[in-house]
Amino acid sequence: MGQIELKGVTKRFGDVEVIPPLDLHIGEGEFVVFVGPSGCGKSTLLRLIAGLEDVSGGHIEIDGQDATDLPPAKRSLAMVFQSYALYPHMSVRKNIAFPLKMAKADQATIDAKIENAARILNLTDYLHRRPGQLSGGQRQRVAIGRAIVREPAAFLFDEPLSNLDAALRVNMRLEISELHQKLKTTMVYVTHDQVEAMTMADKIVVLHAGVIEQVGSPLELYRSPRNKFVAGFIGSPKMNFVEGPEAAKHNAHTIGIRPEHINVSATEGAWKGTVGVSEHLGSDTFLHVDTEFGLINVRGDGEIDLHSGDSVWLSPDLSQLHKFDAAGLAI
Amino acid sequence: MSTQASRAAARLMISPSVILLFLWMAVPLGMTLWFSFQRYNLLMPGQTGFVGFQNYEYFLTDPAFFTALWNTLFLVGGVLLITIIGGMLLALLLDQAIFGQGIVRVLVIAPFFVMPTVSALVWKNFFFNPVNGIFAYIAHFFGFPAYDFLAQAPLLSITLIVAWQWLPFATLILLTALQSLDSEQLEAAEMDGASIWSRFIYIMVPHLSRAATVVILIQTIFLLSTFAEILVTTNGGPGIASTTLTYLVYVQSLLQFDVGGGAAGGIVAVILANIVAIFLMRMIGKNLET
Numbered sequence: 001m002g003q004i005e006l007k008g009v010t011k012r013f014g015d016v017e018v019i020p021p022l023d024l025h026i027g028e029g030e031f032v033v034f035v036g037p038s039g040c041g042k043s044t045l046l047r048l049i050a051g052l053e054d055v056s057g058g059h060i061e062i063d064g065q066d067a068t069d070l071p072p073a074k075r076s077l078a079m080v081f082q083s084y085a086l087y088p089h090m091s092v093r094k095n096i097a098f099p100l101k102m103a104k105a106d107q108a109t110i111d112a113k114i115e116n117a118a119r120i121l122n123l124t125d126y127l128h129r130r131p132g133q134l135s136g137g138q139r140q141r142v143a144i145g146r147a148i149v150r151e152p153a154a155f156l157f158d159e160p161l162s163n164l165d166a167a168l169r170v171n172m173r174l175e176i177s178e179l180h181q182k183l184k185t186t187m188v189y190v191t192h193d194q195v196e197a198m199t200m201a202d203k204i205v206v207l208h209a210g211v212i213e214q215v216g217s218p219l220e221l222y223r224s225p226r227n228k229f230v231a232g233f234i235g236s237p238k239m240n241f242v243e244g245p246e247a248a249k250h251n252a253h254t255i256g257i258r259p260e261h262i263n264v265s266a267t268e269g270a271w272k273g274t275v276g277v278s279e280h281l282g283s284d285t286f287l288h289v290d291t292e293f294g295l296i297n298v299r300g301d302g303e304i305d306l307h308s309g310d311s312v313w314l315s316p317d318l319s320q321l322h323k324f325d326a327a328g329l330a331i
Numbered sequence: 332m333s334t335q336a337s338r339a340a341a342r343l344m345i346s347p348s349v350i351l352l353f354l355w356m357a358v359p360l361g362m363t364l365w366f367s368f369q370r371y372n373l374l375m376p377g378q379t380g381f382v383g384f385q386n387y388e389y390f391l392t393d394p395a396f397f398t399a400l401w402n403t404l405f406l407v408g409g410v411l412l413i414t415i416i417g418g419m420l421l422a423l424l425l426d427q428a429i430f431g432q433g434i435v436r437v438l439v440i441a442p443f444f445v446m447p448t449v450s451a452l453v454w455k456n457f458f459f460n461p462v463n464g465i466f467a468y469i470a471h472f473f474g475f476p477a478y479d480f481l482a483q484a485p486l487l488s489i490t491l492i493v494a495w496q497w498l499p500f501a502t503l504i505l506l507t508a509l510q511s512l513d514s515e516q517l518e519a520a521e522m523d524g525a526s527i528w529s530r531f532i533y534i535m536v537p538h539l540s541r542a543a544t545v546v547i548l549i550q551t552i553f554l555l556s557t558f559a560e561i562l563v564t565t566n567g568g569p570g571i572a573s574t575t576l577t578y579l580v581y582v583q584s585l586l587q588f589d590v591g592g593g594a595a596g597g598i599v600a601v602i603l604a605n606i607v608a609i610f611l612m613r614m615i616g617k618n619l620e621t
Contacts, residue, residue, distance in 0.1 A: 050522060052522075085516045089540075102523055
């Protein structure tokens with residue numbers, strides 16, 4: 001249970017084609033993350049799968065059955081919204097029970113499923129509270145609980161962590177990953193944060209302007225991005241791009257090198273530059289170095305003793321060099 | 332507002348308006364109280380003096396009193412029922428994206444801007460009139476005898492007129508409440524398998540209940556003092572069939588020239604309004620808590 005197949009799915013709002021024909025296979029039990037900058041159509045794609053938007057063309061199959069024209073409730077998918085979309089006038093228990101009540105389940109089943117979901121999500125002590133009396137993370141868990149009790153074929157998450165503070169986000173990221181390992185249900189997760197994508201996904205789908213740029217495992221995307229967009233989007237800090245004669249030396253229009261693949265030396269190296277800003281994080285040091293090719297970001301170890309204004313030499317690790325042609329495709 | 336001087340200055344600055352508002356309320360109330368304990372009949376000049384609770388006794392034992400009380404409750408309750416239910420339905424309709432939305436909304440609000448005497452006269456002469464009214468015309472068209480609304484069902488007719496006036500207010504408040512409903516909640520409910528009806532009952536109605544309480548409170552305050560519509564349509568009749576407490580006070584003091592009795596009636600009305608207000612505030616307090 002939980003295979004989703006998109007065949008030539010298209011979405012137009014009036015004359016604007018938000019998503020040109022798109023094919024995608026989401027396998028059973030996979031944790032798939034749609035990632036891309038805002039406005040790339042990733043949320044729209046999720047809403048198309050959920051059935052909250054009608055497709056303008058193409059087919060959506062869920063578990064081998066055509067679900068293109070099925071209403072959202074009949075697709076056996078559960079969604080967790082960005083705003084959590086909890087029902088504010090109902091207690092946590094009633095919130096979680098709502099889908100079961102709508103499905104006319106009997107009271108014993110409802111109670112059993114709520115107890116189970118509450119136990120999995122550590123909500124047992126909060127069942128009588130209203131959503132307004134809960135913290136952000138707890139609300140998030142209630143929203144997930146409401147999805148769990150339906151025992152859906154797949155979970156859909158629409159930027160579920162973007163309303164949480166940084167520390168909580170890291171926690172919830174872990175919790176969702178653990179939940180996936182426990183339930184082994186297909187999950188489709190939308191985010192604009194590549195760190196969430198890298199840490200959680202089995203498979204990342206990078207979207208840009210409604211087009212799938214690349215599909216692959218996190219490390220595949222990191223090691224061999226198919227084009228400049230994916231190369232720049234995956235990885236933090238961003239990959240450095242250098243054009244012109246320096247790139248021509250490597251028979252490419254543009255070369256890309258990740259900040260972590262550059263060696264820093266005070267005395268010798270390939271490229272000379274001046275440190276603009278140095279950010280000492282303890283574990284790492286991020287250097288922003290002004291060179292003749294423009295600003296280059298470098299990630300060095302935490303012990304580097306370089307400060308603004310110092311001269312440095314940078315040597316890219318040539319085995320980690322990414323080459324791109326004039327169209328931005330990887331060579 | 333931290334220093335003592337600035338706090339004192341603030342009190343000084345707002346005191347004129349506070350004092351004015353207080354006098355505005357206290358003087359008429361005090362005078363009404365004073366008159367209610369006086370024998371003060373304009374037909375019997377010179378025979379004034381303190382009479383204790385006699386005015387109250389006359390007013391409360393007046394055979395018209397309980398009819399008027401019931402009529403008042405019927406009018407307020409009826410109008411509230413029509414405006415809340417009708418307003419909710421209209422708000423749902425107006426929330427849909429339609430062509431000419433702006434104009435339609437202005438048209439819906441329009442009755443609220445018509446003054447009560449005018450709208451009551453329009454209803455009386457153009458709609459309810461058994462000879463020239465449009466309802467009579469429609470009845471004749473289908474071969475039925477005309478129905479004289481203001482003679483046969485005076486209280487219901489007045490309730491309809493007042494409800495027509497207040498429907499836009501309820502619609503407007505409920506519409507804005509409806510627009511503030513998070514669309515993701517409705518979508519979540521849709522994903523959860525709720526039908527359109529269930530979504531209305533479980534998501535929209537609870538969301539609207541707070542706005543509805545506000546509508547009920549504000550309308551009740553104004554509806555208890557409904558007067559113009561009664562005066563220009565039925566004059567409280569036939570008999571006392573459409574006499575409310577407010578109208579009874581008017582009859583007492585300005586038709587029977589019994590200022591003392593009218594004042595006593597006014598105080599009784601104030602007390603009853605306060606009883607209603609206590610119940611409403613409790614209800615609202617409960618509804619606004621969450």
